[in-house]
Amino acid sequence: MLFEKKILVVDDSAAVVSTLRTFLEIEGYEVVVARSGAEGFKIAKEEHPDLVITDFVMPNINGYHFTKMLKADPETADIPVILISSKGDKVGEKFKELTGVIDYLTKPFTTRELKQVISRILKEE
Numbered sequence: 001m002l003f004e005k006k007i008l009v010v011d012d013s014a015a016v017v018s019t020l021r022t023f024l025e026i027e028g029y030e031v032v033v034a035r036s037g038a039e040g041f042k043i044a045k046e047e048h049p050d051l052v053i054t055d056f057v058m059p060n061i062n063g064y065h066f067t068k069m070l071k072a073d074p075e076t077a078d079i080p081v082i083l084i085s086s087k088g089d090k091v092g093e094k095f096k097e098l099t100g101v102i103d104y105l106t107k108p109f110t111t112r113e114l115k116q117v118i119s120r121i122l123k124e125e
Contacts, residue, residue: 003030005122008049010040010066011084012058016107020053023111027118037061041069044076051121056085067099080121084109 007029009020021031032047034040037054038061044052052070056063063083070076083104103117 003028005050006030006032006047007118008032008034008040008044008047008052010034010037010052010054010058010063012036012055016055016084020114023114027115029118037063037066037069040066041073041076044070044079045073048076049079051118052079052081053084054081056083064099067101071100082117082121 005028007024009017009024009031010033011017011020012035017033017035021033024031032043032049034043037058040052040054041061043049054063054066058066061069063085067081067083070079070081081099081101083101084107085104086107102121105113105117
């Protein structure tokens with residue numbers, strides 16, 4: 001299968017990663033996975049994905065610090081980021097202001113909601 005866009009999923013939950021990977025691959029995206037913010041930053045620099053989907057609550061380097069690291073590095077600053085979090089309704093707007101993420105989804109969200117956000121960000125129909 002030929003993928004046109006690459007998405008990096010950064011989440012410490014195996015269940016969330018598995019669900020996102022399955023959905024995104026069905027939608028035709030190449031998916032790379034990181035289980036922590038540190039690993040996510042390393043992979044983002046190596047792979048330069050078209051989009052990053054990150055969780056907020058992760059051990060060590062959480063989604064906030066991970067996104068700040070991405071945006072501070074010239075090699076990764078232009079990669080759009082979507083935050084997914086069970087705390088999205090509490091932190092989403094503030095997170096957008098402080099880090100420059102493009103959008104956020106509050107868990108649980110539907111695959112339709114995710115597809116709409118991804119399509120808008122990547123300008124796909």
